[in-house]
Amino acid sequence: MGGNVKLSVCVRNGSNEVLEQNDLSKATCGDRVGSVCQNAVCADMCKQVAELSPLQEGMNLFKNQNIDGHYVDVMMVKNGENITTILHPLSQGADKVDKQAEFLIGRGLTPSEVRIIQMVMSGQTNQQIAEQLFISKATLKTHLNNAYKKLPAGMRPQSGRVG
Numbered sequence: 001m002g003g004n005v006k007l008s009v010c011v012r013n014g015s016n017e018v019l020e021q022n023d024l025s026k027a028t029c030g031d032r033v034g035s036v037c038q039n040a041v042c043a044d045m046c047k048q049v050a051e052l053s054p055l056q057e058g059m060n061l062f063k064n065q066n067i068d069g070h071y072v073d074v075m076m077v078k079n080g081e082n083i084t085t086i087l088h089p090l091s092q093g094a095d096k097v098d099k100q101a102e103f104l105i106g107r108g109l110t111p112s113e114v115r116i117i118q119m120v121m122s123g124q125t126n127q128q129i130a131e132q133l134f135i136s137k138a139t140l141k142t143h144l145n146n147a148y149k150k151l152p153a154g155m156r157p158q159s160g161r162v163g
Contacts, residue, residue: 006024007022009084010029010084014081018033028087046085058077067087104151107152108150116129116143116147117147117151119132126144
């Protein structure tokens with residue numbers, strides 16, 4: 001594993017009692033082994049996983065969750081009666097924007113393409129982006145097409161973007 005990736009890991013049973021925690025989980029939530037987890041966000045996600053488990057096997061991913069003021073991606077795996085929760089901390093604010101820009105520039109995107117892709121990644125529609133940048137939707141689509149050609153396939157939209 002990478003040296004700077006820190007994952008919080010917690011294992012709970014069907015009654016939401018914490019069976020195991022790694023050190024980062026204990027630092028985040030306190031030592032909860034042997035007690036019922038009181039975090040409402042985690043408890044809600046566990047409930048969703050438990051309710052859907054007869055229909056949906058495997059992992060459940062909850063993107064960009066706010067847990068006690070920290071944004072994380074949460075992966076939950078139900079294995080029999082137990083649910084393993086893995087929290088991956090997300091970069092926030094200027095640090096996140098800087099990392100995105102560095103990645104995009106490294107792929108050969110122009111400053112205009114970087115700005116547009118960051119707006120797309122923040123959830124803005126094509127209409128909103130075009131209005132904010134004072135460009136036509138046709139010009140925007142040209143920038144998007146040029147940018148997508150430079151990016152890995154996994155970053156390209158599977159279907160057309162919302163106007």
